[in-house]
Amino acid sequence: MVRDICDSGEKGVNAMAEFTVNGAHVAPQKNIKLLRFLRDELHLTSVKDGCSQGACGACTVIIDGAPCKACVPDTDTLEGRTIITVEGLSDWEKEAYTFAYAEAGAVQCGFCIPGMVLCTKALLDQNPDPDETEIRYALRNNYCRCTGYVKIIAAVKLAAQIMREGVIPDAKAKDWRLGSRVQRLDAREKALGTGKYPDDYYMDVTMGCDAQGIIQGVKAVVTSDTGGYMSLGGPVLQRACTHAAGPYAYENFEIEGTAYYTNNPPAGAFRGFGVTQTCFATETLLNSFPLESRAQ
Numbered sequence: 001m002v003r004d005i006c007d008s009g010e011k012g013v014n015a016m017a018e019f020t021v022n023g024a025h026v027a028p029q030k031n032i033k034l035l036r037f038l039r040d041e042l043h044l045t046s047v048k049d050g051c052s053q054g055a056c057g058a059c060t061v062i063i064d065g066a067p068c069k070a071c072v073p074d075t076d077t078l079e080g081r082t083i084i085t086v087e088g089l090s091d092w093e094k095e096a097y098t099f100a101y102a103e104a105g106a107v108q109c110g111f112c113i114p115g116m117v118l119c120t121k122a123l124l125d126q127n128p129d130p131d132e133t134e135i136r137y138a139l140r141n142n143y144c145r146c147t148g149y150v151k152i153i154a155a156v157k158l159a160a161q162i163m164r165e166g167v168i169p170d171a172k173a174k175d176w177r178l179g180s181r182v183q184r185l186d187a188r189e190k191a192l193g194t195g196k197y198p199d200d201y202y203m204d205v206t207m208g209c210d211a212q213g214i215i216q217g218v219k220a221v222v223t224s225d226t227g228g229y230m231s232l233g234g235p236v237l238q239r240a241c242t243h244a245a246g247p248y249a250y251e252n253f254e255i256e257g258t259a260y261y262t263n264n265p266p267a268g269a270f271r272g273f274g275v276t277q278t279c280f281a282t283e284t285l286l287n288s289f290p291l292e293s294r295a296q
Contacts, residue, residue, distance in 0.1 A: 017079040022088030028075040035059045035070040038085060046086035046114040046193025050143075057142030060115035061085050067122045069141065084121075086114045086193050093121065094192060099168050100159035101152075102187030108146035110190025115142050117191055120156050128164050130156070145273065200225040200264075201240065201277040207285040217252030220244055222278060224259040232273075233259045240274030246282040 018027045021042060028037050038047045038061070050058030052071045059070040062084040089097070097117045101107050106116075116139065123130055123138040130138070135156045136149075144152060162168055173180040189195035205220040222240055226233030241257040 017076045019075075019078040019081045019083060021083045022085060031074050031076040033071055034061070034073050034075055034078065034083070037075050038070055038083075044085045044087050044193075048111055048114060048193070050111065055143075056112070057115050057119075058112050060118050060142060062118050062122050065122065065125065067119045067138075067141070084118070086117055086191075089117075089121070096162045096168060097121070097159055098188045098191045099171075100162060101155040101191045102183040103171055104151050104155035104158055105181070105184075106147070106151040106155035107184055107187045107190045110186070110195055111197075112142060112144045112146075113191050114193035116144070116152055116155075120159050123156070124160055124163050129160060132157075200227075201274070203278060203281045205244070205278075205281045205285060207282070209289060213289065215248055215250040217250065218245060218254070218282070220255040220278070220281070222255065222257040224257065224274075225262050225264055226259045227262060227264050236274040238274075240278045243275040244278035244282060246279055246286075 016027065016029070016031075018025065020026070021038070021044075026037075026042070028041065033052075035047060035049060035052065038044045039049065047061060047070050048058035049071070050056040054069050054072045057069055060067050061070045062068070063073075063078075063081050086094075097120060100120075101113060101117065107113055119138050119142055123135065127134060132153060135153050139149065139152065139156070171183060173182045176182055184190075186195060202223040202225075203220060205218065207218045208216045210216055220241075222237070222244070224233060224237045224240070226237075237257045237259045241255045244255055245253050
């Protein structure tokens with residue numbers, strides 16, 4: 001089993017710590033979360049910021065051989081540690097894991113996949129032939145909002161086979177005929193964390209409150225770019241509009257939502273399913289209220 005050593009340690013003990021990231025020696029100039037250092041200072045885009053609360057696993061990296069959520073430890077607790085992100089995998093590992101996840105159909109929105117890949121590597125480095133129970137345990141801290149994990153587990157099994165045999169097999173379907181089950185064209189960039197995500201929700205939200213800070217009403221217009229094939233674009237838009245009010249009690253709420261087909265990459269069924277987008281807008285407006293009003 002892969003043990004989780006993601007421990008923030010004693011803060012401030014080793015300020016200005018020095019450690020290794022993907023084989024390179026680094027020395028942060030200030031104490032910040034490892035996630036922020038990797039993304040903002042080293043520009044390693046495979047380390048996704050999904051929650052910043054140690055909950056979702058999208059930012060998983062490998063520290064001294066074990067998976068760790070990068071949003072948990074502070075940089076000043078990492079003295080002498082060795083950290084690996086997807087960018088630090090060998091060329092062989094990149095090819096093997098990309099093929100396994102693409103062939104198994106495990107890549108959808110792709111936001112969680114780099115973290116899943118590193119959990120896969122950490123597991124297979126210690127256990128080259130894991131059973132399904134061991135795979136599930138290794139993935140336990142990584143959330144996927146697109147799938148039921150069945151195909152991700154299949155991807156880990158295929159990756160294990162590839163690593164044991166040292167050979168990447170041919171794809172099962174290569175003819176691209178109508179009805180063939182083929183690998184996604186964007187599977188590689190999603191697995192390696194290099195894919196770019198379009199802005200697929202545009203919102204114009206107005207909120208008002210009385211002198212006591214009680215919300216009196218909200219008006220919102222939500223526009224969704226659902227891509228070329230509308231991957232659940234309708235249901236996602238419906239959830240976005242339904243949950244836009246947030247968990248607050250008020251009667252006056254008007255919202256208009258429209259989803260458009262475009263020539264952008266398929267969108268729709270992604271992390272949060274629309275809820276996080278409109279709730280973010282609502283919470284941002286609440287943060288702009290005077291502090292005494294928010295206390296109500």
